[in-house]
Amino acid sequence: MKKSDTLEVKVERTLSTTPEKAYRAWLNPKTKGTPWNIGEKLLLTPKVNGFFYWLVSGTPHYGRFTKLKAGQQAQYTWMSPYTEGQESTVTVTFKKAGENTLMTLLHTDLPNSSKGKAHIEGWNEFLDVFPKQFVKTAKKKK
Template sequence: MKGRNETAMGAFRLEIPRTYDASPERVFRAWTDPASMKAWLAEGGDVVADPRPGGLFYLGMVHSGEIRPHYGRYLRVESPRLLEFTGVSEHTHGKESVVTLEFMPRGGQTDLRLTHEGLPDERMAVAHTGGWTYFLDALAPRLAGEG
């Protein structure tokens, strides 16, 4: 399986922590179950996901009435503690970036740390920080609704 393509990645990275009132298994599943991903991450757009090392994914994210395609491949899938995947979209200028999600249990909650590396420039790092903040916030009520 091919790993990261460091030579093609940009120099910018971001890190965002969150805590969810759900088990690591539930939070991990939200990131790997296509029906869940469609509801909160793609906002109703198309999702194809094969969450295993080397597996591919496609998100047709709906934004301002347009489909924004995001493609990638899973690098590491270690349920329920770690998920790492590449991401390519117009917002990475067509270059591969890497998202790492770490799921850490804390009582009945989960501490999540999202790291996104390889972004092409500062403007896209700022834009991705805003985008990830939006989606990480949108995940909380979805997890609360699963009971």
Template sequence: MDVAPIRPPDLSARPFFLVAERIMAASPVELYRMATQQFGLWFADPGSVLMRAEVNQPFFFTAGGGVPHYGRFLRLVPDGLVELSWVTHATEGAETVLTVEFSAHGAGTALLLTHAGFPSAAVRDRHEKSWPRILERWDHRAAATV
């Protein structure tokens, strides 16, 4: 069976992006697993996740009490990187690209998140305020599962 090459979204008309960094207590292995197999433990509404962590596979979940999120996996590097496209009402329907990189940092992980392709500075700014809270929740949930 031939597999079509992955075509990432064209972000050239949507140049707004953000970067968030955090030192996480959990290992890259644990965070990668939570990002690819346990989305319902730290981000998505429990029971709403339809996701298979394979490149070019679509996913769906709800978060925040039923808000739909859609996308597909673009790149996966076990214990090192998760990149996916991301569409929700908060991106105003724009297909954005979320890249999360994990690298060992002592007993934990240096996490670098890049979220690109926002249609405006206002949409980017709203996400820029949200991601630190989300990463903090992820860090606390990861520590609770170890």
């Protein structure tokens, strides 16, 4: 596939936590706002060359972890019917930004089609929920 035939999706969020905690949470299927938290079936092995299979709303997604740098980056391949048979790459980085963490999700090599563009909405939906896991609730004084 030529570069002009591909699409890149970049989504950023500021999280009220450390890069280390955000990284661990992203790879934890119990954490809301991650792809691993919803669906009918999940097989997840978050280690380099470890595979994942995720079935959500009857649609299979699968890939292989290619880079994992604790507290900094998770990178994995991503395939589904929405990648039209092409292997794409998701890179999630976590960088300290003052007292917060800047989380950047970059999904590359998507087909430049309506199916590829569906990832824009999909990743934004996840990343609208994920930061809420780190909001500190104030305790009421009695």
